[in-house]
Amino acid sequence: xxxxxxxxxxxxxxxxxxxxxxxxxxxxxxxxxxxxxxxxxxxxxxxxxxxxxxxxxxxxxxxxxxx
Amino acid sequence: xxxxxxxxxxxxxxxxxxxxxxxxxxxxxxxxxxxxxxxxxxxxxxxxxxxxxxxxxxxxxxxxxxxxxxxxxxxxxxxxxxxxxxxxxxxxxxxxxxxxxxxxxxxxxxxxxxxxxxxxxxxxxxxxxxxxxxxxxxxxxxxxxxxxxxxxxxxxxxxxxxxxxxxxxxxxxxxxx
Numbered sequence: 001x002x003x004x005x006x007x008x009x010x011x012x013x014x015x016x017x018x019x020x021x022x023x024x025x026x027x028x029x030x031x032x033x034x035x036x037x038x039x040x041x042x043x044x045x046x047x048x049x050x051x052x053x054x055x056x057x058x059x060x061x062x063x064x065x066x067x
Numbered sequence: 068x069x070x071x072x073x074x075x076x077x078x079x080x081x082x083x084x085x086x087x088x089x090x091x092x093x094x095x096x097x098x099x100x101x102x103x104x105x106x107x108x109x110x111x112x113x114x115x116x117x118x119x120x121x122x123x124x125x126x127x128x129x130x131x132x133x134x135x136x137x138x139x140x141x142x143x144x145x146x147x148x149x150x151x152x153x154x155x156x157x158x159x160x161x162x163x164x165x166x167x168x169x170x171x172x173x174x175x176x177x178x179x180x181x182x183x184x185x186x187x188x189x190x191x192x193x194x195x196x197x198x199x200x201x202x203x204x205x206x207x208x209x210x211x212x213x214x215x216x217x218x219x220x221x222x223x224x225x226x227x228x229x230x231x232x233x234x235x236x237x238x239x240x241x242x243x244x
Contacts, residue, residue: 001157001169002142004213006110011215021241022221025139026125028108033128035109046163064126 009054017058023065030061086236087188093228093238094184094220102176102197103134111166113140113173115195115203117181118223135223138195141231143205143217147173150200176201191230193218209233 010031014024031049034040034057040047041054049057100117108114116134123131147154155172157165179197186193193205207217207230217231221241228238 001161002112002140003110004142007142007215010109020244030128031109
């Protein structure tokens, strides 16, 4: 429980996009909620995201936040 | 809101006895708070929300509530006990079915009051003790080289306490890089 690969990808992309502190935490929740709402990724049957897709989601996250 | 002074340090196995003393001091105000919500973030990270619940400050997450205290288990396996009996033990190798069962079981912590938080100096085992005999226990892998913290705690003071990797720990402002 708690997948290192997924968490490391979130942290790496958060760093790349200067998403820090509680925003990084919120970014992880945003990605999970995207899956729950049916906007998941193409990595596997669970609709996890590829690294490229996560980068796109990071841009979306920041745009929606007005950052 | 008062922001406490930033504490940042690195400890190792020679002086890690400080950890078991310092962490309970930093987290003292959490004791007595109710676990308002159990949730999961991307990567099946366990989150426990304590304190005042307020809507997320993001347009697409405004329907979600989050606590003023938020504990995240990161990728560390966890165990739930009740009256000394193990209810569930997780691992990174869990199947989807095992993950689903563990997620249901840990929800038993919702609406329970936190009565104690302890960290063992040598192993950094974290034990969160709740009313009615519930415990959440994390046993960090001190050899893990992922670079991830073992666990973290976002606090109402706009600080985040992070334990790990290894014996490293920090308590700093969420606004600090």
